[in-house]
Amino acid sequence: MQIFPRIANADLAKKAWELLYGEYHGGDHVRSVKLQNPICEFEHTRMRDNEPLSVYLTRLNELLNQMKTFGESLSNERLVQKVLISLSKVYDSICLVIKNTKSLETVELQEVITILKSQEQRFELHNINTAKKGFASFLVSPKNQNKGSNQSGSSKS
Template sequence: MIVVLMKDAKALGIIQNAVSNQIFPWIANADSAKMAWNLLHSEYHGGDQVRSVKLQNLIREFEYMRMRENEPLTAYLTHLNELINQMKTFGEMLSNERLVQKVLISLSKVYDPICLMIENTKSLETTEL
């Protein structure tokens, strides 16, 4: 019995270490590896309709996302990357050009001169995010 509990605790630890900081709170209170796995499975492997609705919400959030005037650039880019990664988990792949365009159009006014310079001197197809 103790061996089974130790193996379950080890499996739970592996699952918890494998997920991102954003996903971890969903499984933090799981009592067993099976419970954590079931929570993740129901969240990410729901029916096609559930996955479609979740993806639509993420796409909407991506489209409307803008950098706030007092928000640090690193915080904005971190939040944007988290959103992009969530979209990838549901199968949405965005081209690098689209991601660069999104950043350039959604930065605050302070970055307008930099954005203008990038748009005029770089090819968005080859510029890395």
């Protein structure tokens, strides 16, 4: 959403301020109408399969910033709950551990995010190791090639 086109025709800073104030702050009715879309998106937002955690958290944070712009702020507990219930299936086990070991009323969102990011790093390590192991089976030493060709040669004769 670009701001400059809205204030480009304002000849005074005060006029630009009044335009922006009316659009972003406005009255209670204006704010509540503009708040509906971000709230709806926030409620329905889920982490997509194969979406990196950082991308999902950025998307969620953008919605929260939109909501704050219109005067809505959510409690830390609500944010923690939202993150934990909206992650993809691969995070189910770590979410369960967090729910069973932490008090959702007192745990900070940043702590939960740190735990989730460390788990994501572990996932990446496992994926790298799996890929290395998979490709390791393609590595053939010259000794094994010679043995294989001798065996197949002797079986043919």
